[in-house]
Amino acid sequence: MEQMRLQKYLSECGVASRRAAEGMIAEGRVAVDGVTVSEMGFKVTGRERITVDGKPVKPERNRIYIMMNKPVSVLSSVSDDRGRKCVVDLIDGLKERVYPVGRLDYDTSGLLLLTNDGDFTKKMTHPSSEIWKTYEAVVRGEPNEGNVRRFAEGLELDDGPALPALLSVIGHRGSNAVAEIRIREGRNRQVRRMMEAIKHPVLKLKRVGFGTLELDPALKPGAWRYLTDDELRRLAACAENPAHEKDRTLSGLSRDSGK
Ligand code: URA
Numbered sequence: 001m002e003q004m005r006l007q008k009y010l011s012e013c014g015v016a017s018r019r020a021a022e023g024m025i026a027e028g029r030v031a032v033d034g035v036t037v038s039e040m041g042f043k044v045t046g047r048e049r050i051t052v053d054g055k056p057v058k059p060e061r062n063r064i065y066i067m068m069n070k071p072v073s074v075l076s077s078v079s080d081d082r083g084r085k086c087v088v089d090l091i092d093g094l095k096e097r098v099y100p101v102g103r104l105d106y107d108t109s110g111l112l113l114l115t116n117d118g119d120f121t122k123k124m125t126h127p128s129s130e131i132w133k134t135y136e137a138v139v140r141g142e143p144n145e146g147n148v149r150r151f152a153e154g155l156e157l158d159d160g161p162a163l164p165a166l167l168s169v170i171g172h173r174g175s176n177a178v179a180e181i182r183i184r185e186g187r188n189r190q191v192r193r194m195m196e197a198i199k200h201p202v203l204k205l206k207r208v209g210f211g212t213l214e215l216d217p218a219l220k221p222g223a224w225r226y227l228t229d230d231e232l233r234r235l236a237a238c239a240e241n242p243a244h245e246k247d248r249t250l251s252g253l254s255r256d257s258g259k
Helices: 006-012 018-026 118-125 145-151 190-197 229-240
Strands: 030-032 050-052 065-070 110-113 133-139 165-174 174-183 202-210 224-228
Touching: 006 018, 006 030, 006 050, 006 118, 018 030, 018 118, 110 118, 118 229, 133 190, 145 165, 174 190, 190 202
Parallel strands: 110 202
Antiparallel strands: 030 050, 065 110, 065 224, 133 174, 133 202, 165 174
16 A cells, blocks of 8 residues: 555544544554654555554445434534534444544534545535535524625625625524525534624524535434435535536526535
């Protein structure tokens, strides 16, 4: 096997995403041939004895792709030092180790992908892929046309301007609105921060779409299923071909395209 960075090797072994594996290395949890490695550029061939928390890791042969309906009060992570329940705890009977593709907040529910495929994770989460994510939110009050316009123009956030996004009111809950929000970034608590910026804070948040995928209505909170080959193929194609979609006007975007 040719040399590769330790964090890439760990993600290919299904230990964690590359980013999370970097965290494990920085925390001194990873050793190569008995020596703890904390250097990020460290390369391995896979012939070494590589351990995480003292346990040997091996490459996964079977690639796994899962759609879960994440419940609230569960962490999008493989482990938690505070003992909170993690999404991987909801997956029984799988011998391969999988990890979440990106994350949903502790208090967000809905469509979460899990895999042991590091390249897939990178494609799905890389900012250049600009995959559209669709959320349904109960928000305080009712956003107006001006708010919709500000979303479409790109809201100013404290970590820089957001890419143009879509906001529409699709229902009501008493004096509050149910909104559909579509963004093509994955910044920390982005939807909540965008809604705060227009003074209609999120009361409840659920992800219902990711690229070409829609949350399977048959999945109850906490349930999961494998992606079909067709779903996987369409999702990979949408991540690989963002350019034509970037040129479209926001109002011309169709929900079916996923981009
Ligand atoms: N935006 C948020 O604010 N939270 C999530 O969990 C996902 C997107």
